[in-house]
Amino acid sequence: MLITCDNNMQMGYIYLMPNETVDDYTLEKSDIGLYYDVNTLNIPRIKWLSMGQSLSQMRLATKTYREAVDKAFHCEYWNDLDGEGYMMGIELSLTEDIFLTLVAHQSFKLYDTRWRNCDFRVLTLDAHHDVFNKNNVIYPLSAKKDAFVILMIDPSTKVAKIMALISARDDLYPIDYLRNPLFILANSSRYFNEVSMK
Structure with missing residues (x-):
């Protein structure tokens, strides 16, 4: 899974689905190796069937994410959806x-769990205690209710942050792709410090 961070712009992008753009990135183009041994980086897969209880404590929205965006909440930037809303x-x-x-x-992390009497994969994108905060809201991505996102919505600004993806669609969100991290850090402060010292 490709996750980018450009330190100059202080912005990032998480590619939840594989696409051609991913092929343009390699670890050789990333500054992440200045901080971590890239051979040790991974996205663990964990079986946690009782996680469904934590998910059930959050409110499940009736509208889809696409229907609710800019009405029930706002995006910090734009999150790309396909034609069906995924x-x-x-x-x-x-x-x-x-x-x-x-x-x-x-x-x-990628979790295998049971929720709503179905098998799901939950991909967390933030700290565990923030992802599973009972005040977060779960939005379906389509009327089929086979994929969802967990949102943390700031009560004062109504700006939503995506905390996790919940999916039963292994065809759209392949497990092998989600478990294979490609952390691309561009323009890191350590890189510029090392260059200026030479």
């Missing part, structure tokens, strides 16, 4: 420090 990618504010912390704490 989320392809997430654009977000992302500083180098936050990105490195997320990687260090393995905030990106």
